[in-house]
Amino acid sequence: MKTIAFFSFIFVASILNSQEADLNLKKLPSVDLRDLKGKKMNTSTMGFTGPVVISFWATWCSPCKKELNTIHEVYSDWKEETGITLVAVSIDDEKTKNAVSTYVNGKAWEFEVLLDPNGDFKRAMGVNNVPHTFLIDKDGNIVYSHNNYAPGDEEKLFEEIKKLGAK
């Protein structure tokens, strides 16, 4: 047990060390997910030309819906200004998964929507709870993330997106 603890310590220490070395160079994990049309998409090669926002949400999560509905209202402006694509990853499981397209289309969202019914991508991204939003630059590096949602958080996110454009 002591040996395990020791190696675990080294292991964790080395992670912290590697994070310090370069915070930004973290790539997206590779998980196969399907969109609402049944099309398969690998998360590591989503193939969008510009930066991407990945937002984890669920039909039963009120702050998630509030965040995405708020962004929905300004999404066309954001797209035009920064070339951003928003990918809304639903973590609804089989109980509520089929209600995702009802909600998304009923709300006329224009986001890309992916389904993660067994939480594979959620786990790989280290998401504790939803909503959790990540900003990915055009090279696939995770450059910003935010847990939770309070009104106004979308403006901070937009500032971060604009910073990418200025690079």
Add this chain to the structure above:
Amino acid sequence: MPKTIFLFFLLCLSFATFSQDYTNGGTFTGNIESTFQYLNNDSIIAANQPAQKGLINSYMNVFYTNKNFKAGMRIESYLPRIQGYPNRFDGTGIGMRYIGYTNKLVDITLGSFYEQFGAGLSLRAYEDRALGYDNLLDGIRLIVNPYSGVRLKGVYGYQRLSFQQGRIIHGEGIVRGVDAEINFKEAFDSLLSDDWDFGLGASFVSKFQADNDNELILPQNVGAYGGRFNARYKKINLNGEYILKEQDPSNDNSKIYNFGHAAIFNLSYSKKGFGVLLSGKSVDNMSYRSDRTKDLQDVFINFLPALNKTHTYNLVATLYPYATQPLGEVAYQAEVLYSFKKGTLVGGKYGTTVNFNFSTTYRPTQRTSGINPLDSTGVTYRTRPFEMSDSLYWRDININVTKKFNKKLSFIFSYFNINVNNDVAKISNDASGIIKAHIGVVEGSYKINKKHAIRAELQGLLVERKNGQTNDKGDWATILVEYTVSPHWSFGFMNQYNYGHPNPNLRVHYPIITFGYVKEATRFMIYYGRQRAGLFCVGGVCRFVPASNGLTLSFTQSF
């Protein structure tokens, strides 16, 4: 032996990290969560201070990928577990670990893994940390993609049952399964136009558990198998799955030798501003565990989704939830969402959304005429899929209207009418028969300026009287106020008041204050106050949480 493997694995990882070339080296992701409680005695709500006074749950996940190589682990710690968490968690140690290799053709994992075949009616291994639910498989998984649109999976392993003295305890039975699926659109690119999508899948799962019964001859290998399909034409989607389970006498089904089945279908249509969904489900004798003597949420191999909306408002979500009855039920659900366009009379300047949901569940018909339950077959009734009796288990009719009045002010109005059969789906010790509840909620949000916002909820719950007597704990009211300063701060106050309790001494207030600080992927939360006893549910899986009074601190970090 396992120790040596861990050491080797950890060494590899440490080495990989130290020697990592940062431009093309591997990637670490993961998260940490820790929850601490300090609880007081509070006799009026029957909350007790644990002998240790302080309780703490923690875990950390680390996932590493580097080109084709992957590895990961979770360290868990319960010193001791927080209140209401399953009682078989203690100590500190490794609760999950795997190594694997992936390329375009294969994806192989050794160690712990999570998996779902189709809708999960035959096999679903998953975790929900908040619930303490984790039925991961420990063994080997192979996924093969031989041809575009075709995927084959094979799994072999023991399930995680509990975590004691810092070690995973496995269920007694071994689980094996194969699954195949084909997506015709991906497999035959030219065959289908963009209007169409069509896929088929089939799965076979089997468990082995030795027969240790002195009286009965129990099947040692029990299979569950079936197929599924999904079809889309333009905006219409239809999918379904049917699974048959072989004879599996268990504690759940009082050791009957009936076959079991689970069937589910979903039909949906949606276009811009409108969506509708119809679902149906039939379940009979479908409790499928890798240990036939277990109960509650232990070592389920399959997953039977409850066909009802997952509610979020406190009173409706935690007082009267519903979970699938694995022994049998027939359920239907309808959901409609409509957005009135901006600029119309109802839509106003910002649009208005109306959401209607109906779900109902009945006991299946079980015919016993001509069957002698004591004969040697052990078959005690006959039933057919979707054949239902008039015995109600559950009904939920709810509607909500979301209306934004101007740039700053928006409201959500909701009404829920819930009927739940407490004799079957036991959710309260104080109620009998069918509990009929009406719940109304008004939620308002006001954005004060760019960063400051305030949100309030008023909730009322009325329980219909039964034979002139108050049923369950009677009526409740809840008020919640939350003030947020983006992007870091939140302050909240909530009070639940059980003003309609039949015993005037138990008409108790449950006030709680919350404080939160979030910076990017780091979150601190502080809660102080009373929490009432109730069912805590995630996605239709519930656990009972006893009443408590005290302080809770929680910390989460993603990386």
